[in-house]
Amino acid sequence: MQISFFGATNSGKSTLVNAIAGQQVSLVSELPGTTTDPVRKRIELPGIGPCTLVDTAGYGDEGALGAERERLTRAVIDSTDVAVLLRSGHPSDPIWESLLHKAAIPVVAVEGHPVISSEGEVEGHPVISSEGEAEVERSQPDFSSTVEMTIRRIAEALPREEERFLTGSLVKPGDTVLLVMPQDSEAPKGRIILPQVQVIRELLDRGCVPVCCTPASLPGALQNITPNLVITDSQVFKLVNETIPSGTPLTSFSILLAAAKGDISTFIEGAKAIDTLRPGNRVLIAEACTHVPDTEDIGRVKIPALLRRRADVGVDIAAGNDFPEDLSPYSLIVHCGACVATSALVRSRTRKALLAGVPITNYGIALAKLQGILDRVVLP
Numbered sequence: 001m002q003i004s005f006f007g008a009t010n011s012g013k014s015t016l017v018n019a020i021a022g023q024q025v026s027l028v029s030e031l032p033g034t035t036t037d038p039v040r041k042r043i044e045l046p047g048i049g050p051c052t053l054v055d056t057a058g059y060g061d062e063g064a065l066g067a068e069r070e071r072l073t074r075a076v077i078d079s080t081d082v083a084v085l086l087r088s089g090h091p092s093d094p095i096w097e098s099l100l101h102k103a104a105i106p107v108v109a110v111e112g113h114p115v116i117s118s119e120g121e122v123e124g125h126p127v128i129s130s131e132g133e134a135e136v137e138r139s140q141p142d143f144s145s146t147v148e149m150t151i152r153r154i155a156e157a158l159p160r161e162e163e164r165f166l167t168g169s170l171v172k173p174g175d176t177v178l179l180v181m182p183q184d185s186e187a188p189k190g191r192i193i194l195p196q197v198q199v200i201r202e203l204l205d206r207g208c209v210p211v212c213c214t215p216a217s218l219p220g221a222l223q224n225i226t227p228n229l230v231i232t233d234s235q236v237f238k239l240v241n242e243t244i245p246s247g248t249p250l251t252s253f254s255i256l257l258a259a260a261k262g263d264i265s266t267f268i269e270g271a272k273a274i275d276t277l278r279p280g281n282r283v284l285i286a287e288a289c290t291h292v293p294d295t296e297d298i299g300r301v302k303i304p305a306l307l308r309r310r311a312d313v314g315v316d317i318a319a320g321n322d323f324p325e326d327l328s329p330y331s332l333i334v335h336c337g338a339c340v341a342t343s344a345l346v347r348s349r350t351r352k353a354l355l356a357g358v359p360i361t362n363y364g365i366a367l368a369k370l371q372g373i374l375d376r377v378v379l380p
Contacts, residue, residue, distance in 0.1 A: 199256065234254045274310065318368060
């Protein structure tokens with residue numbers, strides 16, 4: 001879960017985040033605009049579990065970077081599950097509260113630090129002045145007594161969704177599941193990637209027997225077991241399909257994530273746009289994370305190459321929070337599996353694509369389509 005803190009500049013967001021975390025996560029100062037970029041802190045909260053606190057730069061800063069800080073704050077909305085809004089008497093407070101509600105995000109309102117107007121007024125009352133200049137003694141708000149209440153209200157506001165298994169109805173207790181996991185230059189040294197970890201843990205919890213192999217060791221693995229399901233990295237879809245028995249159910253980690261975090265029927269429908277791509281069309285590759293690409297990068301190298309083989313299309317890359325506001329130039333959006341992103345982010349981007357009339361799919365489904373085996377793949 002991502003819990004984001006919104007409010008006017010200097011309304012006490014950083015102080016509240018620090019109080020909840022019990023440590024200094026964000027720098028606190030009386031100077032407006034101290035927080036310039038969203039600051040993230042992963043934490044375990046009672047009644048909530050593991051989550052990420054996001055301290056935003058806020059709004060209402062009239063300085064040179066005010067507009068840019070506000071843009072970064074708006075970008076956080078897409079991935080937010082619960083918003084904590086610090087009301088401070090700023091004129092934009094109702095606007096932002098409405099913005100959060102329109103995005104279907106639960107809002108927990110907290111009274112923050114009163115905002116001082118440029119005329120030297122606090123909540124409509126004159127400020128004591130000396131020699132014609134406004135003087136205000138401002139101390140940071142003390143949230144120590146409200147932390148427990150705020151955490152409880154956040155827990156109550158969390159969306160209550162039915163538990164969804166990544167593997168859905170594809171497995172049952174006792175099934176042997178073969179996981180094909182390439183260990184190429186894109187694989188992190190000394191560990192396996194998050195979707196693979198999540199699937200392995202889920203299979204163990206569901207009483208299945210997970211067996212792991214690489215594409216090179218796949219033939220040997222098939223000599224020793226008869227899998228009830230094969231889950232592969234999408235980039236070796238074609239190789240795995242050609243190697244396993246034709247009747248063995250096949251899917252990919254990316255497709256499992258697409259079903260768990262987004263609307264897989266929309267992604268399947270969006271993949272049909274691949275057949276209609278024409279030279280000169282533009283395709284957006286959207287990544288939820290930020291990383292340094294390698295020569296074997298699936299989103300920046302392999303998928304673009306397959307798309308260009310179909311048609312001479314232009315390809316743009318959007319990484320992290322840099323998702324374009326104007327989607328009209330694109331004929332297709334191909335989103336990553338979003339292994340490190342929230343479901344809220346995937347749903348928000350899907351909604352934006354649909355409103356713009358642009359088809360959207362994801363890495364695994366696009367690769368299956370491009371390699372002619374989408375009809376062969378099973379969906380959770």
